[in-house]
Amino acid sequence: MANCSTDVCSYKRAWALDTRIRNYIHDPYKIFGDYIKEGQTALDLGCGPGFFSLAMAEMVGEKGRVISVDIQEEMLQMLRDKSERAGLKSRIIPHKSQPDKIGISEMVDFALAFYMVHEVPDKKNFLSEVVSYLKPDGKLLIVEPKFHVSKPDFDSTLKVAQSAGLKQISEPKVLFSRAALLIKA
Structure with a gap:
């Protein structure tokens, strides 16, 4: 059975992804509020039960949309219920x-891959596919x-991102995390 430290975080552990404490530690408005504007299309990769998707939906407003992607139907159902x-x-x-x-x-203006790239078996294909969805000024x-x-593992992911056609433009500060904001190279 998958858990949140190996493979894919199981829907059975979704409760751990959506808590008040997490909202304080990983406040979506502080982390990526500057990158999402009203009317945009955002992509939440590995959305889980929708912790970030709901905040993104508020940020894009009535004319925007959020595409929330997960491999587990159970996570998507939790998101549907919460969004309703x-x-x-x-x-x-x-x-x-x-x-x-x-x-x-x-095509999207902003894509978020939060605590999930390390779960992807083929990072090069994954990041190349993400690049193909980014609008010219997408992030x-x-x-x-x-x-x-680890820092070496994260640096390795950034090298793969570069080979997939991305360029790092900043290193946002996110508590207990390593982060990189990228654009098309």
């Missing part, structure tokens, strides 16, 4: 991806947990 209760269902497009392919058709924010991803 929050009145944000019309802004969020849940998308079940395959383990080796995201498979969306939209990708990769955030990985310091307790699980």
